[in-house]
Every structure is written in structure tokens, then in C-alpha cells.
Amino acid sequence: MRLIVARCEVRYSGRLDALLPESLRLIVVKADGSVLVHADAGGYKPLNWMTPPTVIEERPGRMVVRKRAGASEDRLEIEIYEVLCDVTYDMGSPDDHAALAKDGVEAHLQELLAERPECCGEGFRLVRREWPTDIGPVDLMCRDAEEQWVAVEIKRVGGIEAVEQLARYLERIRRDPALRSCRGVLAAQTVKPQARVLAQARRIAWVEVDLAVLRDEREPELKLFAA
Amino acid sequence: MRLIVARCEVRYSGRLDALLPESLRLIVVKADGSVLVHADAGGYKPLNWMTPPTVIEERPGRMVVRKRAGASEDRLEIEIYEVLCDVTYDMGSPDDHAALAKDGVEAHLQELLAERPECCGEGFRLVRREWPTDIGPVDLMCRDAEEQWVAVEIKRVGGIEAVEQLARYLERIRRDPALRSCRGVLAAQTVKPQARVLAQARRIAWVEVDLAVLRDEREPELKLFAA
DNA sequence: ACTTAGATTTCGCCG
DNA sequence: CGGCGAAGTCTAAGT
Numbered sequence: 001m002r003l004i005v006a007r008c009e010v011r012y013s014g015r016l017d018a019l020l021p022e023s024l025r026l027i028v029v030k031a032d033g034s035v036l037v038h039a040d041a042g043g044y045k046p047l048n049w050m051t052p053p054t055v056i057e058e059r060p061g062r063m064v065v066r067k068r069a070g071a072s073e074d075r076l077e078i079e080i081y082e083v084l085c086d087v088t089y090d091m092g093s094p095d096d097h098a099a100l101a102k103d104g105v106e107a108h109l110q111e112l113l114a115e116r117p118e119c120c121g122e123g124f125r126l127v128r129r130e131w132p133t134d135i136g137p138v139d140l141m142c143r144d145a146e147e148q149w150v151a152v153e154i155k156r157v158g159g160i161e162a163v164e165q166l167a168r169y170l171e172r173i174r175r176d177p178a179l180r181s182c183r184g185v186l187a188a189q190t191v192k193p194q195a196r197v198l199a200q201a202r203r204i205a206w207v208e209v210d211l212a213v214l215r216d217e218r219e220p221e222l223k224l225f226a227a
Numbered sequence: 228m229r230l231i232v233a234r235c236e237v238r239y240s241g242r243l244d245a246l247l248p249e250s251l252r253l254i255v256v257k258a259d260g261s262v263l264v265h266a267d268a269g270g271y272k273p274l275n276w277m278t279p280p281t282v283i284e285e286r287p288g289r290m291v292v293r294k295r296a297g298a299s300e301d302r303l304e305i306e307i308y309e310v311l312c313d314v315t316y317d318m319g320s321p322d323d324h325a326a327l328a329k330d331g332v333e334a335h336l337q338e339l340l341a342e343r344p345e346c347c348g349e350g351f352r353l354v355r356r357e358w359p360t361d362i363g364p365v366d367l368m369c370r371d372a373e374e375q376w377v378a379v380e381i382k383r384v385g386g387i388e389a390v391e392q393l394a395r396y397l398e399r400i401r402r403d404p405a406l407r408s409c410r411g412v413l414a415a416q417t418v419k420p421q422a423r424v425l426a427q428a429r430r431i432a433w434v435e436v437d438l439a440v441l442r443d444e445r446e447p448e449l450k451l452f453a454a
Numbered sequence: 455a456c457t458t459a460g461a462t463t464t465c466g467c468c469g
Numbered sequence: 470c471g472g473c474g475a476a477g478t479c480t481a482a483g484t
Contacts, residue, residue: 015477021325034270040228040318043261043278051270091267098250104243242462
């Protein structure tokens with residue numbers, strides 16, 4: 001990894017054109033060819049960057065990073081006016097088994113709800129996870145207390161797209177005469193207002209589920225809103 | 228800006244829990260409180276991070292970054308086992324940081340099309356930009372050569388979501404008796420194959436517009452596909 | 455190679 | 470401050 005602190009000007013051209021005027025910034029060149037240009041504020045996101053694979057061409061006072069992007073080319077031109085620091089560190093093999101382990105993402109939520117489908121609706125029993133349709137799998141397929149079919153879409157944050165997605169699935173599912181009356185439920189940690197409105201219009205129910213409740217196996221306290 | 232190259236282990240807890248095992252990494256602490264942990268590969272995105280505002284608490288061999296996130300708290304715990312580099316640079320006052328100037332984003336496309344609505348369809352005249360509906364504004368509302376209403380959704384890349392979005396708007400718009408017969412046009416620099424198919428099914432027209440053509444005011448050469 | 459869907463999405467705008 | 474939509478989204482997974 002190479003770290004350069006320098007006064008520089010950056011031009012990007014590719015999917016759009018961008019000009020970053022001269023100022024003091026951090027340039028990171030990673031072992032895999034990644035190049036990042038960071039300011040001393042505005043966390044997370046680089047001002048400019050190029051993801052690998054890249055070809056880096058360097059001359060004194062100038063660095064050009066290229067990338068093949070289909071017919072055209074992405075290009076990052078860094079004009080360097082003053083260098084305050086330029087150091088390189090060998091950080092070891094990249095195939096380290098030091099990968100990031102996450103817990104609490106949507107997949108996890110799906111696992112927990114598969115174990116406790118009744119949290120998605122009164123009397124729900126799981127028929128199968130990842131129920132296939134011709135445009136992709138529905139997260140959960142259940143039957144309710146009246147033996148009616150219910151398709152459940154699970155999201156961490158339930159927005160309009162989630163309602164649309166479930167609506168598309170239902171359209172396909174209901175083509176099967178046996179599933180003609182299949183209902184839909186959107187289950188999410190939070191369901192946004194606009195999504196609630198749209199769900200209402202699409203006759204899709206929604207329910208907010210609490211990850212902590214699912215984990216602790218506390219009383220669910222169903223907050224279900226029918227379509 | 229502070230740059231630390233160190234062998235470290237990182238734990239994040241907040242919206243989810245994540246564990247990053249011990250390895251050699253770059254830690255960036257920005258002047259505004261941003262903290263980034265980068266590996267020597269996998270461009271752009273930090274393995275772990277915290278965006279400002281943050282409170283940083285430091286002891287030898289340990290750094291804890293906290294953030295108020297509503298009721299709960301986001302927390303980044305960095306255990307440092309070996310330090311290879313720890314330098315700090317004064318990168319100047321924040322107002323010194325020249326901003327990034329972009330050109331070619333959707334807003335730009337919308338401006339250009341608002342000036343030349345005929346590029347979205349034969350004889351189109353602009354009635355207003357950002358026409359409000361109860362679920363959000365439509366980019367352009369026009370009338371065509373036959374005085375019929377047309378809602379135009381503008382995207383850089385037109386995918387399925389763009390068609391769905393426009394369909395949602397049309398559903399709302401047409402509730403007004405005066406706009407019952409309002410048509411829809413998706414205008415994008417590129418319209419994806421799947422989106423074309425869906426547009427056909429939804430009776431929405433689409434057109435690919437060329438940014439260069441709009442800029443140069445060359446003859447548009449309308450490539451419009453009716454619904 | 456292309457498409458789809460998730461993300462600690464981040465970010466900016468507007469209410 | 471919260472909601473909503475764009476992003477050079479990025480990224481991983483499936484086909």
C-alpha cells in the first residue's frame with residue numbers, strides 16, 4: 001500500500017466528467033490497483049477513485065490511472081504539485097483469512113423469521129424458504145391459520161421497491177391456479193411511510209419485526225397491518 | 228489527517244455487528260472525525276468505518292470511536308497490536324478544500340431535456356418540471372403535438388425500476404379526470420433490454436437521448452419507441 | 455458477460 | 470430532523 005499526501009488536482013472522465021481543483025489530499029494506491037483520493041473530511045467516500053483492475057502510469061508530478069470500461073475508457077488524471085509524504089508498506093498477502101464477519105444482515109433476519117414465521121402473521125407456518133418463481137425466489141412461503149397461502153418478502157428496511165418486488169412475485173405466483181388467492185406480507189425492521197401507502201394500494205400487508213425480539217425469543221407482540 | 232498503519236482487530240456494533248480479525252491495515256482519522264479502516268485491496272470501500280460526528284477515545288493499543296445513533300449507539304473498537312506508522316498532517320482549513328465539480332449527472336440531463344422537450348417525443352412542449360404527485364414529483368410534464376398530456380421520467384440508465392417508478396406516477400396522475408389519458412415516456416441515455424420489455428407491457432414509451440447531441444444542439448434524430 | 459438485489463449503502467435535497 | 474431518490478453508487482451472487 002502506497003500513501004501519498006500531496007497538493008494535487010484530479011480529473012475524472014468516464015461515466016461522467018469531474019474536476020477536483022488543486023488542494024492538499026491523501027492518495028492511496030492499493031496492491032490490487034485500487035486508487036483513492038481522500039480529503040481531510042467527508043468520511044467514507046473518496047472524492048475520486050478507480051476500482052481494480054487498473055493500469056497506472058506514472059511520471060514525475062503526474063499519475064494517470066486507466067481502466068477498460070467496455071468500448072470507452074475510464075481515466076483518472078492526477079496532477080501533483082507538491083509532495084509532503086510518499087511511503088509504501090508491504091501489508092502481506094491479500095488472501096489473508098482476515099475477512100470481515102458480519103451478523104445482522106438481511107440473510108440473518110430471514111433465518112430468524114424462517115424459524116418463527118408466526119412473527120410475520122398470526123398462525124403462519126413455513127412451507128419453504130426461497131420459494132422459486134420464474135423471476136426469482138420469494139423469501140418465505142407460508143400458510144396462515146386458515147390454510148391460505150402467504151408469500152413473505154423480508155427486508156431490513158422496507159421501502160417502495162420492496163412492495164413492488166413482492167407485487168411482481170405475487171403476480172407470477174397467482175398464475176398457478178392452486179395459488180390464485182395467495183396473499184403477500186412485507187416483513188421488515190422498519191417499513192417506510194410511502195411503502196405503507198403503496199402496500200395498501202397493492203393490497204399487501206406489512207409487519208415490522210424486531211431483531212432483538214426474534215433473538216431473545218421474547219413475546220413477539222405482533223404489529224401486523226392487513227392489506 | 229492522521230494515517231496509521233498497524234496490525235489491528237476491529238469490532239463494529241450498531242446497525243449490525245461485525246468482526247474484523249487481526250491483520251495489517253491502514254487506519255485513517257480525518258479532521259472531521261471520520262474514521263476509515265482499509266485493507267491493501269478491495270478498492271473504494273473501507274472494511275470498517277464511522278462517519279462524523281464521532282467521539283474518539285484513545286488509549287495505548289486501543290481506539291474506540293463512538294457515535295450517537297438515535298436511541299442506541301454505534302461503536303467501533305480498534306485493538307492495535309503493532310504500529311508501523313503513525314503520522315499526522317495538517318491539510319488546511321476545511322473551506323480551503325476545493326469542491327468536486329461534476330458534469331453529466333441526471334440533474335444535468337433533466338435541465339437539457341427541459342430546454343428541449345421535443346427530444347423526448349415529437350412536438351412535446353414542457354408544461355412544468357418536477358410535476359408533483361402524492362408519491363413524489365415526475366421529472367417533466369409535457370403536452371404532445373395533439374395536446375395530450377405526457378409524463379416524462381428521466382434517468383441516466385433506464386432499468387426496470389425506472390419503468391416501475393413511472394408506472395407508479397402514472398397510476399396517481401391518471402386519478403385526476405383531466406389527466407385520465409396521460410401517457411408516459413422514459414427518457415434515458417441507455418434503456419436496458421429488460422426495461423424495454425417491461426415498458427412495452429406497461430404501455431410506456433421510451434427514448435434514448437444523447438447527451439452530446441443535447442449539448443451541441445445538433446439534430447436530435449429521434450429514436451423514439453412508442454408503447 | 456450480464457443481471458439482480460443487498461448495503462452499517464452514502465449522499466444531498468426538500469419538507 | 471426524517472423521508473425520498475440518485476449514485477461514476479459498489480459489491481457479491483446467480484445465470
